[in-house]
Amino acid sequence: MQNSEIKTTCSYCGVGCGIIVTNDSKNGVTVTGDKNHPVNKGMLCSKGMNLHYVVNDTSDRILYPEMRWSKSHPMERVSWDTALERAAAVFTSIIKKHGPDSVGFYISGQCLTEEYYLVNKLVKGFLKTNNIDTNSRLCMSSAVVGYKKTFGEDAVPIAYDDIELADTFLITGANPAWCHPILFRRIEQHKEKNPKVKIIVIDPRKTDSALNADLHLQIIPGTDIILYHALAKRLIEQGYADTDFIKNHTENFKLYKDLVLASSLEKASKLCGIPVNDIKLAADIIGKAKGFLSLWAMGLNQSAIGVDKNTALLNLSLLTGQVGKPGSGPFSLTGQPNAMGGREVGGMANLLAVHKELNNPVHRKEVADFWGVEDISEKPGLTATEMFDALESGKMKAIWVICTNPLVSLPDSRRVEKALSNAKFVVVQEISHNADTSKFADLLLPAAGWLEKEGTMTNSERRISYLPKGINAPGEALPDVEILTRFAKKMNFSGFNFNTTEDIYKEYCLMTKNTSIDISFLNYNRLKNEGTFQWPVPDYGHPGTPRLFTDKKFYTPSQKAIFNLPTAIENTSEQPSNQFPFILTTGRIRDQWHTMTKTGKVSRLMTHIPSPMLEINPIDAYKAAIKSGDIVVVTSKNGTVRVKAKVSDSIREGVLFLPMHWGKQLENDLNRTNNLTNTVVDPTSKEPDFKFTTVSVAKY
Ligand code: SF4
Known part of the structure; x- marks a missing residue:
């Protein structure tokens, strides 16, 4: 690309800001915010603003495949053919000797949708194991289960444009001022123009988000459900429950009501470390809201009771009838740029593409038929931490890591170190030598990075964008889809005769037909020419769907949303002791x-x-x-x-x-x-x- 300009999307967080990239032979790549993009309207945060430095500096890049013939041999440069033939030979031999579940793939919420789809097809459809999980397991899997239990499917109901229509924000277990800066800037701008807008933040730390709040509830970690129940009790007692919505569009309210009314604000105050008056004030602000948006992230999700925390928070939106209408709804903030796209194509060990479930035999058959394979194993795949446990114990022999650095990001790093040391064969598909996990690779595969390949991503509000290729990858690095397709061919698998990345996308779009995430009428041309779309897009002329559940019909069998009761109200993690206070x-x-x-x-x-x-x-x-x-x-x-x-x-x-x-x-x-x-x-x-x-x- 010479002196040209292209539109793309930031590769960092799930906000999904639009970026204009300029490339010239003298300065290399430079970036600016896309003023016409519906998400960021020209704004970029510090990370996005400096993205070009990452692209222009190739000093750390892996330039060609490297391999060692045994653990005692040094890594040496090899050709792509040698690398992938070895990978195919080792995977075939391990599977023959120990069965398909002796291998696994650990991938990333930074993978593009086509990559996510392809590797899931490869592993679940052809390698015959469900041992494929993603670092999104560390990020939003509790939110996925929470949505499914409440709405019947993993569906984020809101659009970012609801921010400017809301008058009350409950930010809990999240610091968007630092971690989703452009969304927080939109909230700040909205409040600057409308001073009556209220922001409540629940966080054990006085974060930058909390410093901008009207009310900060500095909660003791792990007591979130107790607080949400106390808020619900106050909302019911003050007459803020939306009785029409509850009666017509929800299930299980009586049990929920009995549970929360049995709680005590005084007891909650003591357990949560929050004054009773602040709990009352928060509930009264929520109760009076015309548009109530709740936003959350890892403070809820990364927990021993993460699902219960999610459903307890979602219950507040049901209780106040704040779903499916402008300026309202529960909104989980995704950390990674394409965690949502990964969810759509079944990117985790327990999921199948297009929101189908692995534990459902009908769904397994539908997906197997679509891929033209005999069946899909009914055995649940190992999740992120389980895979590394299995490597450590020797149950799993080989792992293929794509675009993630588990040695630093998984819990209990020493255990991950032992697991990788114990593995018979480790493939690391990466862009950078700086990824600590690459030191454990028996086979290191150089991948193309952001701007060096094409594909699509979905941001936190279900908005799909097309990312074009703008520059060539350095050395012999290849797009992930090409690496995976070449490997599939070395394994003699049919079903991977894709000539272009677009062919993969077309196959996935076809699979979505008549599902709740139908994008069968979407294609690269529309994304290039018309811009971004929020799914579902079930027709050629369809503009996309900003807000779900506007008809108050949910994806449950009864079409009603469900009040879920927690299995545990108090945190089940190990509590402070004299030794670890x-x-x-x-x-x-x-x-x-x-x-x-x-x-x-x-x-x-x-x-x-x-x-x-x-x-x-x-x-x-x-x-x-x-x-x-x-x-x-x-x-x-x-x-x-x-x-x-x-x-x-x-x-x-x-x-x-x-x-x-x-x-x-x-x-x-x-x-x-x-x-x-x-x-x-x-x-x-x-x-x-x-x-x-x-x-x-x-x-x-
Ligand atoms: Fe990129 Fe997220 Fe910053 Fe937007 S808010 S520029 S998507 S890191």
Whole structure:
């Protein structure tokens, strides 16, 4: 591409901002916000604004396939044919000896929809195992189950344009000011123009989002459900329940009402660490709202009771009838750019494409027939953490990792290290040598990155966008779909005769016909010429669907939304003890992305927070004689981290915060945050509990 301009979408978070890329032979790639894009209207956050540095700096890129012939051999450069023939030979031999479930694929919410679809077809349809999961398991799997239990399907009901129509925002377990900045900027602008708009934030930390709130409920971690029930009790007692909506469009209200009315505001206040008057005030603001939007992210999802937290929050929207109408609805914020696209094509171990379920024999048959294969295994696949457990125990022998860095991002990093060391064969398909997991690869496959390949993504509001190829990938790097297609052919699998990426998309679109996510009338031409679309798009002239459930008909058998009761009200994670008296919660910082393989190489982004710091409350710091800047040792039952302390009253007493981004030994005496985190997962969503690990802290 010479001196040209193309429109594309940011590769970082699930907001999905439109970007205009200019490329010239002198300056390389530069980026600006797309003023005409419906999501960001020209705005970009610090990460998006600096995306061109990541593209232009190819110094860390993997340029050609590398392989070692055995664990004792060094890595050496090989041709693509040699690399993929070896992969096919090793996978065939392991499957022959140990069965299809002895191999697995661990992929990413950054994969494009075509990649996600293709690799799921390859693994579930042809390798005959359901051992394919994604790092989205660590991000939104609790929200997926919550939506399914409440609405009957994994369906985000809102559009971003509901922001400007809402008058009350409940932001809970999320810090969009840092993690979804452009959406938060839209909320701020809306409030600037309409000062009566109210923002309530529920968070154990005084985040930038909380500092902009009218009311901050600084909750004790893990007590969210207790708080939501107290809010519901107050809403019912003050007459704010929408009785018509509840009567005509919901099920199970009586049991829910009995449960929440039996709760006590005083008891909730004590357990949650929030004054009774603040609980009453929050409920009264929600009750009076004309348009009530709830927004949440990892604070709810990454929990041992993540699904219950989700359904308890969704119940508040049902109770107040705030679904399917302008400016209202529950809105889960997705962390990754295409976590939603992955959900659509069945990108997880328990799902099939087009919102079909693996545990449903009719659905399995429909998908098998569509792919022209005999069947799909009924055995549930291993989820993210389960796959690494299976590698560690030797049940699984080989893993293929695509576009993710589990050594830094999964909980209990030492266990992941052991799992990868124990694996017989590790394939890492990556763009960067900076990904720590690549050190464990027996086969390293260079992948094309953002702008170096074409495909589609879906953002948090179900908006599908087309991302064109703008530049060539460096060296011999190939688009992921091409790598996977070539591998499938080496395995002699039929069903992979795609000439273009568009052919893959066409196959997937056809599969959506007559489903709730029907995009069978969408294609690359429409996306290129008409712009982005929110699914479903069930007709040629259809403009897309900004808001779901406007007819109050849900995807459940009765077409009614369901009030779900939690299986556990209080957090089931290990509670603080004399040995480990603090609750460690982890999260993102403003200018870094995941494990920093991209943002970590942009010097501008390193200036905001150049190194990780442990946030500790002044009272806790005083008791432990810790001052800001001291090196402290944080210990859990899984491991240790040495890090600088930051004494700050932005964190609750008894709670500590560490950013999740940094890997091992990037600076002297720093370690991975996930050395500490526990391996507890939600029993249904299997999402890990990154927000609640008990630890001790002492000055080094
Ligand atoms: Fe990219 Fe998200 Fe920032 Fe938008 S808000 S520019 S999508 S990182």
